[in-house]
Amino acid sequence: MSSLTIYKRELSSYFSQPTAYAIIVIFLIGSLGLTFTFGNFMRIGDASLEWSFFFWHPWIYMLLAPAVGMKLWADEQRTGTIELLGTFPVSTWSAILGKFLAAATVWLVALLLTFPIVITVNYLGDPDNGAIIAGYIGSFLVCCTFLAITMLVSACTRDQVVCLIVSVTVCVMMVLCGYDDFKMAVSKSAPSFVSFLVDLIPFVNIANIQTGIDQTAATIVEGVTSIGVWEHFRSLNRGLFRLQDLVWFGSFIVLCLLGTSAILSSKRA
Amino acid sequence: MIEVENLTKQFGSKHAVEDLSFTVRKGEVLGFLGPNGAGKSTTMRMITGFLPPTAGDAKVCGISVVDRPSEAKTKIGYLPESAPLYNDMTVYGFLKFCASIRGLGGSAKKDAVERAIETCFLENVAKQSIDTLSKGYRHRTCLAQALLHDPEVLILDEPTDGLDPNQKHEVRQLIKRLGEKKAILFSTHILEEVDAACTRAVIVDRGRIVADGTPAELIEQSGTGSLTDLFRRVTTRDTEQAA
Ligand SMILES: Nc1ncnc2c1ncn2[C@@H]1O[C@H](COP(=O)(O)OP(=O)(O)OP(=O)(O)O)[C@@H](O)[C@H]1O
Ligand SMILES: [Mg+2]
Numbered sequence: 206m207s208s209l210t211i212y213k214r215e216l217s218s219y220f221s222q223p224t225a226y227a228i229i230v231i232f233l234i235g236s237l238g239l240t241f242t243f244g245n246f247m248r249i250g251d252a253s254l255e256w257s258f259f260f261w262h263p264w265i266y267m268l269l270a271p272a273v274g275m276k277l278w279a280d281e282q283r284t285g286t287i288e289l290l291g292t293f294p295v296s297t298w299s300a301i302l303g304k305f306l307a308a309a310t311v312w313l314v315a316l317l318l319t320f321p322i323v324i325t326v327n328y329l330g331d332p333d334n335g336a337i338i339a340g341y342i343g344s345f346l347v348c349c350t351f352l353a354i355t356m357l358v359s360a361c362t363r364d365q366v367v368c369l370i371v372s373v374t375v376c377v378m379m380v381l382c383g384y385d386d387f388k389m390a391v392s393k394s395a396p397s398f399v400s401f402l403v404d405l406i407p408f409v410n411i412a413n414i415q416t417g418i419d420q421t422a423a424t425i426v427e428g429v430t431s432i433g434v435w436e437h438f439r440s441l442n443r444g445l446f447r448l449q450d451l452v453w454f455g456s457f458i459v460l461c462l463l464g465t466s467a468i469l470s471s472k473r474a
Numbered sequence: 475m476i477e478v479e480n481l482t483k484q485f486g487s488k489h490a491v492e493d494l495s496f497t498v499r500k501g502e503v504l505g506f507l508g509p510n511g512a513g514k515s516t517t518m519r520m521i522t523g524f525l526p527p528t529a530g531d532a533k534v535c536g537i538s539v540v541d542r543p544s545e546a547k548t549k550i551g552y553l554p555e556s557a558p559l560y561n562d563m564t565v566y567g568f569l570k571f572c573a574s575i576r577g578l579g580g581s582a583k584k585d586a587v588e589r590a591i592e593t594c595f596l597e598n599v600a601k602q603s604i605d606t607l608s609k610g611y612r613h614r615t616c617l618a619q620a621l622l623h624d625p626e627v628l629i630l631d632e633p634t635d636g637l638d639p640n641q642k643h644e645v646r647q648l649i650k651r652l653g654e655k656k657a658i659l660f661s662t663h664i665l666e667e668v669d670a671a672c673t674r675a676v677i678v679d680r681g682r683i684v685a686d687g688t689p690a691e692l693i694e695q696s697g698t699g700s701l702t703d704l705f706r707r708v709t710t711r712d713t714e715q716a717a
Contacts, residue, residue: 207575210571214571217567218562221562284558284559286559287558288519289558289572292523292547293575294548295544473524473525474526
């Protein structure tokens with residue numbers, strides 16, 4: 206109930222100011238522009254929109270999603286309204302939920318406004334609309350993941366610029382990790398990096414060292430890929446609903462929101 | 475109605491509030507005096523449930539803010555020191571938001587908002603965006619927010635700060651009037667307000683109570699008949715502290 210009140214306030218704050226409009230317009234220009242230029246939408250006739258359209262979304266979100274989420278707690282702390290919110294009879298958790306959903310709604314509106322491209326593919330060809338819906342869901346989940354990260358960062362600082370810079374950096378890392386070219390570069394350099402570290406430690410057992418290095422390097426590559434969003438985004442993008450992806454997105458978001466709550470209460474102590 | 479029991483707050487190694495105890499009964503207006511940095515705002519933040527106390531407890535209408543914060547918060551109206559507001563809203567919109575978050579709805583909400591606007595003389599700016607308000611009007615808007623749900627306990631941190639002399643007078647009268655049916659705790663740096671609005675006053679210094687009594691008692695304690703003299707005698711001045 207109080208979540209709903211906060212949700213409404215945040216949403217009207219987004220749409221009573223230029224923020225939401227600017228973001229939505231830039232997103233539409235960006236995503237549709239990239240589709241028709243670098244995405245080669247017309248030439249390759251990609252009716253499922255997988256490569257020409259959805260492929261670009263994480264790249265746009267990593268820059269724009271933090272711009273939507275950065276004010277959520279940073280502004281509240283800068284202007285001191287957190288003291289009002291903290292003395293209203295609402296739990297921190299419902300405030301977090303309301304704010305998060307409001308930011309997500311801005312993005313939902315932005316995504317829905319890309320509908321002309323769906324009409325276009327249906328007019329030009331015979332696409333798998335189920336796959337397109339799956340693509341939209343995947344795209345929205347990636348966006349929500351980045352918003353959750355931004356929210357976590359914004360709870361840490363009262364400065365919106367700091368929040369923007371830090372969360373963009375984290376989101377860029379998450380997009381790059383698990384992107385194929387980047388993965389290749391990591392797997393090439395990981396073994397030499399590990400052996401460099403090993404050289405720094407004296408008295409290690411030289412006999413087993415090579416297999417050790419290879420294993421560690423493989424673990425690093427795996428770890429780096431697993432925090433990336435691509436693996437989970439791709440399968441949805443192909444129209445594949447895998448439980449593990451939904452669980453991954455869901456638990457990542459919930460974890461970030463729990464972290465936000467923990468940071469906010471520890472700040473007051 | 476407000477019972478503060480051994481309230482203590484430590485920031486790192488610094489004691490902002492040390493073992494503070496007092497009560498405010500229904501029908502009482504307690505003036506909270508003290509030099510800058512004495513711990514007045516910190517105490518109020520703990521009573522309102524914004525800051526968790528390091529030790530001790532505060533009870534509002536018998537409900538502990540430590541154990542049952544959401545319940546206690548419904549009983550309190552709070553005006554924070556800096557009068558924070560959401561700048562992107564109008565005065566009317568802001569008050570409506572605060573009313574619905576307090577659980578008011580429908581016509582009750584509308585009535586509450588209109589009553590608060592009337593009490594705080596905000597009719598002229600009701601439709602104005604908050605970021606274009608002058609300081610005094612900002613302060614009054616935040617005060618209106620504290621009165622919306624007709625709380626049993628009012629906690630006001632420097633309610634007359636930044637108001638013009640007419641409005642200072644109005645707010646003092648308001649506090650006096652509301653004080654007949656509620657328990658009010660308010661902090662101030664204007665000693666005349668003690669006589670004008672309070673039924674009792676405490677002076678805190680570096681987190682401890684150094685004087686407590688009705689205005690008449692305090693004036694008697696001072697010996698010279700002036701509250702200022704008492705205040706200067708019982709509180710440490712920064713110059714001494716540095717020495
Ligand atoms: N978040 C915080 N972290 C560290 N110290 C703090 C914090 N908040 C307050 N303090 C310290 O606690 C002490 C009491 O501050 P408080 O704001 O309660 O004073 P005050 O009595 O309201 O003063 P004023 O009359 O200036 O409003 C001050 O020394 C202040 O520096
Ligand atoms: Mg203060």
